[in-house]
Amino acid sequence: MASSQSSPMVEINGLEFTYPGIDGYPPPGSTPLIQDFSLSLFSGDRCLLVGANGAGKTTILKILGGKHMVEPHMVRVLGRSAFHDTNLTSSGDLCYLGGEWKRDVAFAGFEVSIQMDVSAEKMINGVGGVDPARRAELIKVLDIDLSWRMHNVSDGQRRRVQICMGLLKPYKVLLLDEITVDLDVLARADLLKFLKKNVKKEVLLSSMQPIYLMGLRAGPSHIVYVAHGRLQLSMSMDKLRETSNLSLMNSGVLAGKEINEERKRRKERKAKGLPEFEKQVEGTRVVGDPAKAAVRVMNNGWAAGRLHSTLAGEENFTFSSNRVLRQ
């Protein structure tokens, strides 16, 4: 992003990323999911990351949030490597709110289920070292009833408590991955107002489907459009308005174009007698007879220190040795 400030708060330099296989390495022959991606965000930027499903938005936000390892020079947050410098997140300077929050929330240092029989008050007040005025404002903005019991509220209400807890402490860089999808129109508008008011020197990077841009004219300062893991457009909203691309964005035409092209490609492949979907490179280096690949049976694709299995699908649930259903 263009800025008068000297050093960016978030810097992505030629980022390349492939999800690792079971052995922690990219599968041989795989094409990087994120390629040649560079972006700089400066103090005060409120940036919206848009793109079709599967474009790579969540992956980029997770990399910035330090959840996937990349080479330290590729991603710098506040001048530090998000993955290697864990103090960035533990200090609260870097805050990532994503889909995983649907089930658990980091609470007093533990991952606590957000669906257990506990009051919203206990959850929210359990976060220490918080400015009481900020806490009260967030409770008001998110319209939270402190007497809610977490096990019998709606998804949207549970989500509001999660968002509140995530925003209680001031951050310098805030990463939001589609956190507003469960919120009703009013709650979404109020939250965006709060974020806008509170992002002065901070940086906000939020992913969102282009359709939600319609109510957001005053919200973001910049737009970043991603397709197939590559940066397609990065522009200030003012510039976007000038070049009239905003109407394209608002109507979701850009993302729609990308989806239509993908459908066309699939149709052409089918017409040529090829499989409709391009062959995925298997996400593991364990080769040979699957029955002998004991490692896969034993750990279902979980690798040390990783929150998610890199293997998915019925086949792996059949192989499951402990029958725990994973997302």
Ligand SMILES: Nc1ncnc2c1ncn2[C@@H]1O[C@H](COP(=O)(O)OP(=O)(O)OP(=O)(O)O)[C@@H](O)[C@H]1O
């Ligand atoms: N843990 C994983 N292991 C392997 N591949 C993955 C993993 N997570 C996502 N992918 C692949 O990476 C691609 C990009 O996914 P990502 O979640 O970043 O997209 P997105 O733009 O956030 O999509 P959406 O709008 O649907 O949330 C997808 O094609 C998906 O198949």
